[in-house]
Amino acid sequence: MDGELDGAESAAVQSHLKDCPSCRQEFQSLKASLEIVEDNLPKLPLRGRVWHEIHSEIQGDLGIRAPAPSPSAPAPRWPYRWIPVTAVAGLGMYLVLAPFWGSSEHEPDVVQRFNSFIESRQISSQAATISADDPAWDENPFRENLELDSNPFSVE
Amino acid sequence: MSEDSKGLRPRKKSWKTDISGQQLEVLVDRAKNGDVQAFQDLYSVFGERIFNYIYRLCGSREDAEDLTQDTFIQAFRKLGTLKENKKIQSWLYRIAQNNVYQKFRSKRPQTESLDQDDAQELSEAQNRTTPRKNPEESALAEELEELIEEVIQSLPDKYRQVFVLAAIHKMSYQEISQIVNRSLASVKSDIHRARVVVRDQIKEYLGENYGMSHPL
Structure with a gap:
């Protein structure tokens, strides 16, 4: 029935079936049911999205495309693993050394520009200052902390 | 009822491929x-x-x-x-x-009824390989198909796997034995028992029409 018997065995079975009506009937009956099953069960088509998922996963395995991050994801290969380490080390060095770079050469110029800026701010803030005689002065909650005659940013 | 009206004409569907x-x-x-x-x-x-x-x-x-x-x-x-x-x-x-x-280790898989899209897709797949002549024939064939599905799903696990591999996938007993990791003797015996169960239920459904379209 399944083609499992070799030539001699098959011949022996055929010979028996020829002479034995009950075995022949049983054989025919089983064979018919198998054909009915085979003929009436459709092959279910496989949708394309299945391969798409498989493909995406194996591409990730091969490192062709970055896989979704997962706890079991392998560490990136050299030199990529050194990129964040180098960046952090560089930043640290900059923060430590920056105050010493070019401190003497440009200082007078920077101080001068800073003072000019403060002067200009002082003039404009004085113009906006409220006089102590002004009634609005009493409403200022910070008045006790202010000394109108001394400006902490003034330049001698 | 004629054999045609039961949609039982042999329609070979093989899993064989062209690749050597x-x-x-x-x-x-x-x-x-x-x-x-x-x-x-x-x-x-x-x-x-x-x-x-x-x-x-x-x-x-x-x-x-x-x-x-x-x-x-x-x-x-x-x-x-x-x-x-x-x-x-x-x-x-x-x-x-x-x-x-x-x-499905802890529970037997439950057969789900196909939704409308799946059922239509299945029906189209069936029609592509087995064109039918009229609506009556088509309805009867669908009924038979459902019955076969039910019969297969109702088989005990160890019968179902060997029956599907032998009857539908046309595997050799040796290959089936390797797949299910059981002895050849056990596989042969289970395939036979499964066949008898399937045959009896199909025979019961088809009654006197059983076997008419499949003479030896």
Whole structure:
């Protein structure tokens, strides 16, 4: 029935079936049911999205495309693993050394520009200052902390 | 009722492919070396049959698709452990079967009724391979198909797996024995018992029409 018997065995079975009506009937009956099953069960088509998922996963395995991050994801290969380490080390060095770079050469110029800026701010803030005689002065909650005659940013 | 009206004319649907054993072994070798195209070719050869096998075991299209996906991903990752390339088919079926039984270890898979889209797709697939002449014939064939599905799903697990492999996938007893990891004698005996159960139920449904279209 399944083609499992070799030539001699098959011949022996055929010979028996020829002479034995009950075995022949049983054989025919089983064979018919198998054909009915085979003929009436459709092959279910496989949708394309299945391969798409498989493909995406194996591409990730091969490192062709970055896989979704997962706890079991392998560490990136050299030199990529050194990129964040180098960046952090560089930043640290900059923060430590920056105050010493070019401190003497440009200082007078920077101080001068800073003072000019403060002067200009002082003039404009004085113009906006409220006089102590002004009634609005009493409403200022910070008045006790202010000394109108001394400006902490003034330049001698 | 005529034999035609039962839609019982033999319509051979084979899982055989055009690829030779040698070509298959070359593909496996290439896939083992990470050749994705070769693995895709293997999927083209075995994907649908593995999917249909899983579907017959679990009865749910969604689960069958997920498990087919798992089977092939697992196969790609473990392909290097396959010693004999020519055994790729049995190896894939075995992975598929293990996945099914791992997923449903604690409970027997429940057969889901197909939704409308699936039912239509199935019907179209059936019509492509087995064109029918009229609505009556089509309705009767669908009824018979449903009955066969039910009969297969009602078989005990160990009968169902060997019956599907032998009767639908046309595997040799030796291959089935490797896939289900049971002795050849046990496989032969279970296939016979399963056949008798299936035959009795189909015979009961078809009554006196049984066997008319399939003379020896």
